[in-house]
Amino acid sequence: MFEIRKEGLAMAEGPNILVVDGETDTLNLINESLREEGYLFSTAQSAHKALQKLKGKEFEVIISEIEMPDMGPVEFLRRVRRISLRTRVIFLTDFANVQLTLELIKEGVYDYLKKPFLKDELKILVRKALQKGEAFDEGQKSALEIRGKFDRFIIGKSDEMRKVFAIIRKIAKTDLTVLIQGETGTGKELIASIIHNLSWRKNKTFLCINCAALSDSLLESELFGYEKGAFTGATSTKQGLFSAAEAGTLFLDEISETSLELQAKLLRVVENREFIRVGGTKPIKVNVRIIASTNRNLKKCVEEGKFREDLYYRLNVLPIFVPPLRERKEDIPLLIRYFLQRSGQYSNVKISPKAVECLLKYEWPGNVRELKNVILRAAVLCGNSKKIIPEHLPEYIRKLKKSSFPQSFFENLPFREARKRAIEAFERKYLQDLLYKNKGNVSRASKLARLSRPYLHQMMKKYSIKAQDYRN
Incomplete structure (x- = not known):
């Protein structure tokens, strides 16, 4: 162990750093940088020796060569994490390997530094790693609180x-x-x-x-x-x-x-x-x-x-x-409860099973934002009954059929006419969803649909769709 003294004061309480590298030049540069910062540090010539030292003493930061003869970087990082979650690992590398970098990120690497590097680059990176270690200590005390915040803001139990x-x-x-x-x-x-x-x-x-x-x-x-x-x-x-x-x-x-x-x-x-x-x-x-x-x-x-x-x-x-709401409909009941509870004044409002069934049939082109608006609107409309029923939902949701095409939709129709009806039904639904998503803004809708404004107006006129109906 190298114990550094600065201005006559022993730095025994300072952060401990472990350096794992077999190259003399790199090792000397790292040692010099750490001495200048007044850090305590130890060295190890291999991954196995480094792990042995980590088992006997806690190190805030490990600076390690990415290519070690006795162990790969991913395995080394996994073993470090098993021994100490608090230790931050910085890898030194002279090559760029995107796939390996992503693997290391998944395993919890702090950062990596490309060789050759300047002393100031290493000093800044170590300083940040130590600051993150302090934040980790503080965070450990309130881990449940952090998790609670996370779960409170993003709602969902679906696999997606x-x-x-x-x-x-x-x-x-x-x-x-x-x-x-x-x-x-x-x-x-x-x-x-x-x-x-x-x-x-x-x-x-x-x-x-x-x-x-x-x-x-x-x-x-x-x-x-x-x-x-x-x-x-x-x-x-x-x-x-x-x-x-x-x-x-x-x-x-x-x-x-x-x-x-x-x-x-x-x-x-x-x-x-x-x-x-x-x-x-x-x-x-x-x-x-x-x-x-x-x-x-x-x-x-x-x-x-x-x-x-x-x-x-x-x-x-x-x-x-981020998956669209139509691909994770099992989250809809959970989101409904969340929106009502978080609204404050509507926290005691309930929703009927039939109303939930209507909401589950809908495809939600506006996703979670649209669902929130629909639920809060329904909560206002239900008034003193404190219960949302299908009648409190918008008509376009309430009257939606399970299938886009009812059983009688193509009944007794020749192919060409049936196809024409299907295309018209698709165009009408597409335009309605498009204008809803863009709040009746025709310019934005035409840009998103990659259609000219005149053509979009022509289609809207064909199906008697008015932009102002979607602006509120």
Whole structure:
């Protein structure tokens, strides 16, 4: 054991670090860096020797070469975790292996450092690992409370949602970029905020911006900020969201709606954690975790030339797919109880089995957000009876049949006419769901459906569908 003394004071109570590396040059660089920081540290020449030392003494951080002759990195990490959950493992590597990196993340690796590295890079990484260790100690005391918060915000018992829960818990511990994919209303922003709140950045800022809501130039100014005099009206320098979220998390909602030009600038931030303000010339470094979301198939957008392939692969390091409500209908009764209990004034409102049956038949194009609105509306309508029945539900849900086509729908019809009726039924239902999802906004609906506005208006006129009916 190397015991470091600084300004005449023994550092016996300082953090302990274990270094596992057989290369003399690398070992000397690590030892020098740790001495300069005043840390206590031990060395081990192999994975087995390191595990033996860990069994006899607690180490806050292990810095280890990723290629060890006596044990693979995944197995080594698993054994470390069995002995001590508190110990943070940092791997040193001189090659990039995405598959191995993802495996190590799943097993709980803290981070890795690519060789050759600078002393300052190692010092910063060790410092963060030690801070996370302190947060872990504090978190252990309130583990049930944290789990309670998690369960309170995301509701579901289906297999699909259990998989999502498991992924969130694992990736929250890392600092890598996350891509959340799912339809509108599935709770992507909520999941992003939970990842932030379960991470070591939880006491720092969480900011979000809807990329689809702003024009390209305005979005660039909001994200990166601008220098004084960058354009007419820029009377002072403005800090952008990347700077405002320093040490925290920035959530880029609907990133698929950004232009290729802006995507190139986002790529620089994702890759190098640096950007240039509008009207500026100097790169600005930033320490922020990036979480992005989309309701589109990004891979298809790449194939169509609407999204940069390099940015897609940078974002898609840790993907999460949030299933639509129609694919996890067993969660609907649970969500109903949750919305009523959390509403406060409607916590004592009940719902009849027949009303639940109506809700289970519906396909929920607006997902969880639509279900919440329907339940709270029904709770208001049920009044003093304090019980929701089918009559309190919207007509389009209440009168929905189990099948899209009743038994008599095609009765005695020739093929061509039956097909025509089926197409018309599909078009009508598609338009209704589309306008509901976009709250009657025809421009947004036409963009999502990839139809021209005149053609969409023509179809709406054909089926007597009015946009204003979907605006409230």
